Amino acid sequence: MLRDITLGQFFPGSTVVHRLDPRTKxxxxxxxxxxLFNAKSWVSYGVVLAFLVFSIAVSRIRLSAMLRGLKPIVFxxxxxxxxNLLYARGEDVIAHWWIFTITRQGVxxxxxMAARLIMxxxxxxxxxxxxxxxxxxxxxELLMNPLKKLKVPVHELAMxxxxxxxLIPTLIEETDKIMSAQKARGAEFDTGNLxxxxxxxxxxLVPLFLSSxxxxxxxxxxxxxxxxxxxxxxxxxxxxxxxxxxxxAFAAGLLLLAAVIVLARLGL
Amino acid sequence: MDNTVIKIDDLTFFYTPDxxxxxxxxxxxxxxLEIGQGSFVAVxxxxxxxxxxxxxxxxxxxxxxxxxxxxxxxxxxxxxxMLEIRRRVGMVFQNPDNQIVSNVVEEDVAxxxxxxxxxxxxxxxxxxxxxxxxGMYKYRTHAPHLLSGGQKQRIAIAGVLAxxxxxxxxxxxxxxxxxxxxxxxxxxxxxxxxxxxxxVILITHHMEEAALADRVVVMSDGKLVMDGxxxxxxxxxxxxxxxxxxxPGTVKLMWELRRRGLDVPLSxxxxxxCAAALADHFxx
Numbered sequence: 001m002l003r004d005i006t007l008g009q010f011f012p013g014s015t016v017v018h019r020l021d022p023r024t025k026x027x028x029x030x031x032x033x034x035x036l037f038n039a040k041s042w043v044s045y046g047v048v049l050a051f052l053v054f055s056i057a058v059s060r061i062r063l064s065a066m067l068r069g070l071k072p073i074v075f076x077x078x079x080x081x082x083x084n085l086l087y088a089r090g091e092d093v094i095a096h097w098w099i100f101t102i103t104r105q106g107v108x109x110x111x112x113m114a115a116r117l118i119m120x121x122x123x124x125x126x127x128x129x130x131x132x133x134x135x136x137x138x139x140x141e142l143l144m145n146p147l148k149k150l151k152v153p154v155h156e157l158a159m160x161x162x163x164x165x166x167l168i169p170t171l172i173e174e175t176d177k178i179m180s181a182q183k184a185r186g187a188e189f190d191t192g193n194l195x196x197x198x199x200x201x202x203x204x205l206v207p208l209f210l211s212s213x214x215x216x217x218x219x220x221x222x223x224x225x226x227x228x229x230x231x232x233x234x235x236x237x238x239x240x241x242x243x244x245x246x247x248x249a250f251a252a253g254l255l256l257l258a259a260v261i262v263l264a265r266l267g268l
Numbered sequence: 269m270d271n272t273v274i275k276i277d278d279l280t281f282f283y284t285p286d287x288x289x290x291x292x293x294x295x296x297x298x299x300x301l302e303i304g305q306g307s308f309v310a311v312x313x314x315x316x317x318x319x320x321x322x323x324x325x326x327x328x329x330x331x332x333x334x335x336x337x338x339x340x341x342x343x344x345x346x347x348x349x350m351l352e353i354r355r356r357v358g359m360v361f362q363n364p365d366n367q368i369v370s371n372v373v374e375e376d377v378a379x380x381x382x383x384x385x386x387x388x389x390x391x392x393x394x395x396x397x398x399x400x401x402x403g404m405y406k407y408r409t410h411a412p413h414l415l416s417g418g419q420k421q422r423i424a425i426a427g428v429l430a431x432x433x434x435x436x437x438x439x440x441x442x443x444x445x446x447x448x449x450x451x452x453x454x455x456x457x458x459x460x461x462x463x464x465x466x467x468v469i470l471i472t473h474h475m476e477e478a479a480l481a482d483r484v485v486v487m488s489d490g491k492l493v494m495d496g497x498x499x500x501x502x503x504x505x506x507x508x509x510x511x512x513x514x515x516p517g518t519v520k521l522m523w524e525l526r527r528r529g530l531d532v533p534l535s536x537x538x539x540x541x542c543a544a545a546l547a548d549h550f551x552x
Contacts, residue, residue, distance in 0.1 A: 134371055163369070169413040170365050215366050222367035225327055225359040226380040226427060227351050233385040237378035237395060 011129050016245060017059035018130045022139025024246040025127050031253040032123045035260040036116060044263040045115055051256050052119055052126075061129050069125050070118060077117050085110035133165045142240060155231025167215070174211060178204050271305040273340055273435055273467055274326060274357075280334030281321060295321045296490045298335070305434075308461045308468045310478035310498070313487035314512035319471045322487065323439045326469065327357040340434065355384060358428035358436045362443050364420035365413075373415075373423055374399070374408040380431040391430075398426040401464075402456050418449020425456055435467035436460060442474065454480065475502070475516040479537040486511065499535040518542040 012018070017025075032051070039045050056066065090105025128136070141158035148154050179189060182203055189200050279299040282292035296318045303309055313319040324330040325337045328344040340356050342349045358380075361367045370376040374395050381391045399405040402422040412420055421441055428436055438457065442450040454477060460466045470481060478484050484501040486494035488511045494501055502508070502515050505523045514520070518536045522545070525532050532549050536542040 134375065162371075166369060166371050169411070173413070218361065218363060218366035219369070221329060222359075222361055223369060223379075225329060225354060225361075226369075227354050227383040227431065228379070229351060229383065235382050235385050235388055235391065237375060237382060237388065237391045239388050 010132050011061060011065065012132070013060060013130065015059050015130075016249075017055060017126070019245070020130075020249055021240055021242055021246045022131050022135040023143055023240065024242070024250055025131055026136075026139055026143060028250060028253040029124055029127045031250075031257050033120065035257040036119055036123070038257070038260045038264055039116075040264050041267075042112075044260045045112060045119075047259055047263065048119060048256065049115070051252075052122060055126055056122070059126065059130050061126070065129070066122055066125060070121060073117065073121055077114050080117065081110040081114045084113045134162060137162045137165070138236075138238075138240065155234075159231070163219070167212070167219075170215070171208065171212060175204060175208055178207050272302050273305050274301070274303040274469075275338040276301040276322075276325070276335070277338070278335035279322075279325060279332050279337060281318075281325065281330060282333055294490055296325075299487075299490070299492050300335075301485065301492060301495075303435075303467065303469065306461070306465050306467055307483060308457075308470070308481045309483045309485060310470045310472055310481035311485050311487060312473065312475075312478050312513060314473065317487040318490040319487050320439055321490075323359070323437050323469070323471050326435075326437050327354045327359050329359075351384070355431055356434045358431055358433035360421070360425055360428055360436065360438045360441050362440045364417060364424050364444070367424050367427075368412045368420060371411055371413075373404065373410050373412055376412060376423060377408075377426045377430050380427060384431065394430045394432065395426075398429040401429055401459070402426045403452075416449060417445045418452050421445060421449060421453055422456065425453070429460075429464075433466065435469065437469045437471070439471045440473070441470075442472070442477065450474075473513065475514060475519075479516050486513070498537060502537070503534040505534070 032048075035051075036048055039048050056063070085102060085106045086100050088103065088106035088109040090103030092104035093101055094104060094107070095102045131139070137158050140161075141154055144152065144154045144157075179187075183189070187200060187203065189197065191197075192200070277300055279296055280294060281296040282294050285292050299318075299322060311319045311322065321330065325332060325344065326339060328339075328350050331345055337344045339353050342353055344350075344353055368376050369379050377395045377398055378391050381394050386394065395408075396405065399408055402425050404419065404422050404426060407415065407419065407423075412423055415423070425436075425441075441457075442453050445453065457468055457470065458480065461468045468481075470477060472478055479498045479502070481498060484494070484496065484498045485492060486501065486508070493511065494504065494507070502519045505515050505519065508515055515523070516537060518539060518541070519534060521542065522532050522534050522536055526534065530549065533545055536545050
């Protein structure tokens with residue numbers, strides 16, 4: 001059961017979107033979010049949506065995978081839409097009941113707010129679905145490099161993140177083993193209410209915790225034995241390099257932001 | 269010895285206790301040893317004999333509390349030389365899971381050269397070469413956690429080879445492997461010694477593995493108790509058993525036969541040698 005957990009939510013592939021430099025994709029997500037928050041009208045939302053649909057189509061990510069990812073935010077989307085629907089101010093009253101008034105402006109605000117949230121999440125999925133965790137970490141490290149001047153331990157943070165990613169499968173395997181060992185001695189994990197289930201997990205977590213300390217110690221020794229001494233003077237097997245497609249993609253992102261801002265100026 | 273690469277002189281070591289009242293117990297006491305270039309030395313000893321602690325002194329993971337350890341003419345206490353020492357003396361550990369640092373095989377093998385600041389094109393060259401040496405080249409883009417224990421250990425060895433060390437210390441590299449993985453790892457160790465001319469130090473408690481070495485060093489309670497070629501060491505069946513070690517099955521058989529009055533040699537390390545010796549004896 002634990003083996004089903006996927007690392008992050010990366011769908012390997014070889015499309016243009018997959019091959020884009022992780023730095024490009026991270027920056028594009030930032031620009032995309034900026035565009036989304038500047039969009040005010042049906043037209044500008046339409047432009048951002050077209051951009052999103054185009055990227056999804058190019059990346060060949062199945063729509064079902066995208067929609068599955070939306071499940072956890074359904075509640076928030078419904079709630080915020082409902083609040084917008086009921087509390088947005090406007091003159092064109094459609095319906096009135098007790099203390100609630102629904103206006104045309106309210107309907108518009110509700111729909112656009114739901115669209116904004118869904119498009120926001122889908123846009124970030126485009127990054128995590130098409131970029132391997134290692135590449136994502138590497139991209140973040142390079143983008144944050146200027147922060148080193150402010151004494152932010154950029155290399156150390158990136159190394160910690162990639163170590164965590166490295167150990168997830170190992171720890172899942174170990175959890176599986178411990179749970180099997182406990183089951184063999186009569187432990188039950190699938191019965192009882194939530195509190196009972198949580199209590200049953202305690203004897204699993206304690207040994208898991210202890211062994212991860214031992215593992216961390218051994219791993220640190222092995223890293224030292226292989227001459228690890230921090231980020232200073234380190235080189236890389238795979239070096240990231242911006243290609244033509246990166247400039248084109250980023251230009252398209254900037255164009256999107258510009259278009260949305262111009263549309264907002266025009267009152268659309 | 270002229271070609272000495274590792275010189276241990278009167279080495280003493282203890283782990284500093286957590287509270288000050290406890291008197292620390294020596295894990296190593298007065299160990300002296302010289303290891304020559306290109307030799308294959310097996311260090312034998314039961315659990316707690318100090319053999320792993322000794323290994324960790326060879327690449328400055330631990331520093332002597334008394335005596336000196338000199339590696340390729342460098343004193344391990346000199347902090348300036350630490351990286352230089354670790355580059356020359358690679359180390360492979362027992363648990364392959366706890367020494368692999370990346371989610372991609374080739375990235376893991378590249379870890380040491382990356383740390384050493386090797387230029388990118390040369391890293392690629394070293395990684396490919398190291399993966400070919402251990403026969404894992406076709407797995408270079410795989411995720412290590414999906415490989416078998418033996419395969420993971422071969423990746424770990426490749427990760428050390430990519431440093432191009434002059435000497436490699438194996439700290440019980442086969443203890444967690446199945447028989448097939450064990451055979452593969454031992455084959456690679458043999459190849460490193462014969463083809464790459466590396467100095468190999470193998471910490472083990474498998475007699476069959478120690479039998480492949482040129483020289484066997486036996487440790488007990490932090491002291492060096494025997495030192496010699498395997499054929500000679502393994503004739504001391506009773507002493508070894510008193511130290512909690514068992515001799516290879518072939519030697520044990522000959523020893524039992526001798527006890528029952530047969531005049532057979534004790535120096536048979538392989539099954540073939542053993543069979544030949546028996547055929548020779550009974551053929552007379």
